[in-house]
Amino acid sequence: MSNSGIILIDGNDSQVHLTGAWYLLTADDPDTTAWQDGTLNGINGATASFTFAFSGSQVAVYGTLRGQNYTLETPTESTYNIDNVFLQDYVAPQVTVDQNKVSFFDSGDIGAGNHSLSVTITSATGNFPYYLDFLTVVPPPPPVTTSPTPPTPPQTTSTLPTFQPPTQSSTSPPAQIETSVSPGTPNSVPPFSKPPTSESLQPASAESSTSTLPPQPGNSTTTIVENGTSVVVQIAPSSTVSSSISSLTPPLAPVQNNSTVPRIEVGPIVGGVVGGVVVLIAALVLFFFCRRHKKSGNLRDNNVVDFVGGKHFLLNYVLSCLFNDVLK
DSSP states (O other), rough: EETEEEEEEEETTTTTEEESSOOEEEOOOTTTOOOOEEEEEEEEESSSSEEEEEEEEEEEEEEOOOOOOOOOSSSOEEEEEEETTEEEEEEEEESOEEEEEEEEEEEOOOOSSSEEEEEEEEOOOSSOOOOEEEEEOOOOOOOOOOOOOOOOOOOOOOOOOOOOOOOOOSSSSSOOOEEOOOOOOOOOOOOSSSSSOOOOOTTTOOOOOOOEOOSSOEEEEEEEEETTEEEEEEEEEOOOOOEEOOOOOOOOOOOTTTTTTOOOOHHHHHHHHHHHHHHHHHHHHHHHHHHHHHHHHHHHHHHHSSTTTTEEEEEHHHHHHHHHHHHO
């Protein structure tokens, strides 16, 4: 049996090997007796021994001393060995009354492990026998159980693809499209298939143009910026959509074809030359006309007609000259 971790082994247990003329004493009432399990193993001579193999770190031997009213010349004596090493010689004291559970031997800490105890009775008599009651053993500490370390999962290294930025073209895109669409409404604008040519350009005087696009569901507004020209496309739920094109900057000049020879407009040049000649001739005629009327002073004095009442001399003079020529 065990108490507080200490194991108790009765002297009559099979683990205790007795050698010699041992006898067994049994208590009349095992429940009230002080003997362990109500039994004692006794020996009256010096030719007895016992051994005990155990696993632990400490062992002790307990017995009973018989009380006597007189003193014996030869007391009970015993020797104790652990693993064939002598540790102690015990001489029992003489007592007048019986004493139970007396410690005959205590090994102390001998280290946890498997050990062997051997006891030899060197002196015992019928009046003062050697009584073995029980042994105690301090068991070794329980083995430390450690949970196995889980294997380290293999480390996987993943290589992310290197981001390649899109290559920028040396030429700017023909158009930038900014589209704002009402929530939940799809929008699509037909892409431009080719850049405008000289035949499709509008003259400089054109301010806006209206074109009809295929019907689109929902409402959306699309702004197209192309070479400085803003195109605002309003897509309505109806089947016909109008787009208003407003010119923000002067229109591009028509693309000249290198295969054609440039023409020189001669009409404006001829008109300018003819106009200049006419102005020059008119100036000369007016000069000679005025000079002629200046010399003919008498005629001028007699025939001058005051058309404007003398307030504007120069205008009156010119009109008079013309009137006199008509009279002539």
